[in-house]
Amino acid sequence: MSKILSQKIKVALIQLACGKPDKSANLQRAGTLIEKAVKDEPDTKLVVLPECFNAPYATDKFRPYAEVIEPESISVKYLSNIASKHKIILVGGSIPELDPKTDKVYNTSVVFNEKGEIIGKHRKAHLFDIDIPNGITFKESLSLTGGDEATTLDTTYGKIGVGICYDMRFPELAMISARKGAFAMIYPAAFNTVTGPMHWKLLARARSIDNQIYTILVSPARNMNSDYHAYGHSMVVNPRGDVIVEAGEGEEIVYADLEPEAIEQFRMGIPITTQRRFDIYKNVA
Numbered sequence: 001m002s003k004i005l006s007q008k009i010k011v012a013l014i015q016l017a018c019g020k021p022d023k024s025a026n027l028q029r030a031g032t033l034i035e036k037a038v039k040d041e042p043d044t045k046l047v048v049l050p051e052c053f054n055a056p057y058a059t060d061k062f063r064p065y066a067e068v069i070e071p072e073s074i075s076v077k078y079l080s081n082i083a084s085k086h087k088i089i090l091v092g093g094s095i096p097e098l099d100p101k102t103d104k105v106y107n108t109s110v111v112f113n114e115k116g117e118i119i120g121k122h123r124k125a126h127l128f129d130i131d132i133p134n135g136i137t138f139k140e141s142l143s144l145t146g147g148d149e150a151t152t153l154d155t156t157y158g159k160i161g162v163g164i165c166y167d168m169r170f171p172e173l174a175m176i177s178a179r180k181g182a183f184a185m186i187y188p189a190a191f192n193t194v195t196g197p198m199h200w201k202l203l204a205r206a207r208s209i210d211n212q213i214y215t216i217l218v219s220p221a222r223n224m225n226s227d228y229h230a231y232g233h234s235m236v237v238n239p240r241g242d243v244i245v246e247a248g249e250g251e252e253i254v255y256a257d258l259e260p261e262a263i264e265q266f267r268m269g270i271p272i273t274t275q276r277r278f279d280i281y282k283n284v285a
């Protein structure tokens, strides 16, 4: 059986104090913490940033901060240079993306290989439109368009699935990536102090248990002076559903080792990935 994760790798989760009005300050801070991560843990192979890390997370800010995803755009160039300098796979959180052909704005994660090349991008497919009385109201669809695809990407060590934040509430995306052979589902995300305590950890554990893969969530650090209070608690859940690392609420880098054996052994013990009954599920519209 070929391994879905070819070797043990270390991942660094950058729980960044971001979302400042100054885009270049957000980029610089991301760069500083990525440098720190690879200096402190030189065997780091995969680095993940949070959702909307280069801009404030607010519906009236997505369009003014949006940029076209192309090699020369400011955030893409910055992240590409860091990925190639440190020879890391970099899941570049997410940034507001302007599609020049349609003039639509997306919430998009750009992923780079060790040469700084873009290996793919994911446009947040499920927009965060919620209204919890006495809790939180947010409507991304006021200024964003949802992407149309599930995203599974090839890396040096195997496949990864990428979703963004609210996407994790929809198990289908993770299952599609897992069925294509992904060893991890990675979600740059920004839950908040209302929905985070309710569902953040449960959803991460559920996506891992559903698919017997690693689930990686990376949040911005909490800032009670901003309008949106990110939850924090970036985490990695293993294929058995255990949280193997969890950040607090402030700016922090946490690391985890992802191990092929953890996937293989757990799948052997409880072999749901080979026991599925697609003959029963196939007729659902």
Ligand SMILES: NC(=O)CC(=O)C(=O)O
Pocket: 127, 128, 164, 165, 166, 167, 169, 190, 191, 192, 195, 196
């Ligand atoms: N911010 C999001 O996209 C999602 C979120 O906070 C939630 O689902 O809760």
